[in-house]
Amino acid sequence: MLIAEPIDVPEWVNGLAIGVASLQGAIYASGFRDRKLDLFGVAVIGIATGLGGGFLRDILLNRLPIALTENWYILTALVAALLGMFLARIFRRIDWLITVLDALALGLFGALGTTAALVSGLPFVPALFVGVITAVGGGFIRDVLLNMPISVMHVGSLYAIAAAAGSIVLLGFNEANIGLEYSVPISVAVTTILRLLAVRFGWSLPEQRM
Amino acid sequence: MLIAEPIDVPEWVNGLAIGVASLQGAIYASGFRDRKLDLFGVAVIGIATGLGGGFLRDILLNRLPIALTENWYILTALVAALLGMFLARIFRRIDWLITVLDALALGLFGALGTTAALVSGLPFVPALFVGVITAVGGGFIRDVLLNMPISVMHVGSLYAIAAAAGSIVLLGFNEANIGLEYSVPISVAVTTILRLLAVRFGWSLPEQRM
């Protein structure tokens, strides 16, 4: 097993993932017109969706959240959220593109979370746990703030499972001494493709049985 | 831009802010009789409202929450919450006073949060973010615990915006090398006055548009 070194994901990739997630969150929130969210409320939902997973990751890893170390993280999430709110009607017409970008963001967040956990010295299972939380945490916080059932826990299209699969691939490759420069892109691809196939073919986990 | 030094807010001022927020939280919670909260539940809501913003601030800044370092923080919140519950009917008759004190607490929490963020070395936007979270975080947690829509995100009377305005003033003054002994009181005044004017004249943010 390699000692993991922090990897450099290009900032624009990270920014794109945050932006897509925030956009998603704002479009989702804007669907509840009866809730009378104001501009601030939509901005909160957007920021929470885009940055919430990273906040949870860094709080769990007991370190200063990366999104607080530079101005552009919060600004990106904020601008994307406002864009999502004002142009929700347009974005809904290209929802296939949003779905694709969101699957990519899911994969990227998962890989970044898993990597950060490895760098912090966490063993396999906790690193997987942190990876999945990073990937789906933004949606969790979004739903708690909207006082809605948490969608990722309900019968759906393998959202969390896709994140877990990518994280397991990354962790397995790491045990096999394969460097992050190979395992991260493969992990992102596994999550993204599995998620998109699940959406396309309607795969889902069985409902809980009694 | 100055390197921010921690400032000494007199403890009774901080205690007053915590007490007012906890009182508020308990009065608010006591309005839901159908919820059958017991004494412990009301105490939890009070403590969460009074100390929740500070807890979120310190967790985000990756440090031991100040409210855990001395006995009086939690005791103040607890006593104020019980007072609020038992005397809710009386306090409702002087709700203008509660509104004024709450606006003051909003300003103080915001200024303390922003200052703490500067002392931790955060740049402008994250410091603003932490300041606003400190100011409105108690109400957030209160509403999540009560399983209610989060009131600060809905069309209302510039609650979060007033906190943000005070925080921006403080951060701007800091960039201009004006010391915290001047900027903190001005920041508190800006937030308090803006909030009270918004309540008085019914100013609000536009609802999200579609």
Place this chain on the structure above:
Amino acid sequence: MLIAEPIDVPEWVNGLAIGVASLQGAIYASGFRDRKLDLFGVAVIGIATGLGGGFLRDILLNRLPIALTENWYILTALVAALLGMFLARIFRRIDWLITVLDALALGLFGALGTTAALVSGLPFVPALFVGVITAVGGGFIRDVLLNMPISVMHVGSLYAIAAAAGSIVLLGFNEANIGLEYSVPISVAVTTILRLLAVRFGWSLPEQRM
């Protein structure tokens, strides 16, 4: 007052408490069939119930959560949650046993939380606060994730009060220079017995008055 040293609770005791709490959480969640939780959702509820209190404790104490340092914590919670889901019908027939084990887990989580707070140097009231949060935090998070009213805040059978009583006993003994090897078992016993008596005789806190 003694300087508290970390104590060694045998791992199987800790594991049993986590397992019982996770089992409980999954059984509870499986009662809401209309919610359409999937397997992942039930696993999340189980892990959150079993480990949530410890996560909150460690986040408040500003340290890496213990459950992230070894594989077995999360695995225990996960296996217990799946067991609880698949065998919910059987476990419901022995619910007196679950109630007893849950009271024991409550006492143990409370004592471990209080002890950890003392080791971190917290004074009396914050240590009590952290102890109670550790004991009831898993149930809090469970209810927030299920978007349900938080049961521990409502008129019930002295759940949080029993945890607080055990924590106060431990803290009092510590002030009186009595070592943790005596105070921890007594604290666990106080919480467990008080909780079971409350369930048996229907003791509860008064509802909030207006």
